[in-house]
């Protein structure tokens with residue numbers, strides 16, 4: 745599937761980095777079309793930085809607090825991404841809103857994972873809100889980043905059931921397990937050149953099952 749050299753990917757994190765770990769694991773496969781070339785955090789003490797370093801991956805930590813404005817911070821981040829010759833950016837629990845300037849630099853080359861079936865439940869506390877609203881199906885979405893938060897052409901989604909007795913924590917765990925499946929899958933589609941953006945749609949030329957996962961109700 746991969747054409748040409750593997751794409752150099754930066755994972756941007758703020759915390760534990762479990763999605764970053766799922767991308768690192770996928771990228772260990774020899775035929776995977778991307779490598780995780782850099783892990784960059786805006787939190788100097790993000791646990792994911794230690795995990796990445798232990799795996800021999802280059803890391804960088806830039807605190808947004810050391811910069812006068814959001815855009816100053818982003819210009820510093822952008823310089824680091826350029827130093828590492830990054831092709832694609834994967835936001836993986838990166839808890840900073842991005843300016844239109846930064847998004848413009850990476851438009852069509854920056855992915856995000858959101859713990860809900862977009863366009864439902866943009867923003868924070870998605871699992872609490874899904875339970876409050878009584879939805880029966882919840883999930884996760886990988887999408888290209890556009891200036892609006894938690895919007896942009898959708899690359900892959902996973903749907904999971906909401907069951908009696910769910911708490912935000914049990915639902916989050918069910919969703920997170922699927923995040924770890926669809927993020928590597930979406931990055932593979934993008935890095936291999938299989939995706940084409942047509943308005944709000946991402947066309948992949950793949951089977952439906954390659955970018956949509958429906959997880960059955962647990963027994």
Ligand code: GRF
Pocket residue numbers: 757759760761762763764836837838857858859920923
């Ligand atoms: C995930 O739920 C992701 O969907 C959201 O932030 C969380 C990050 O978790 N954007 P992790 O750091 O990848 O474990």
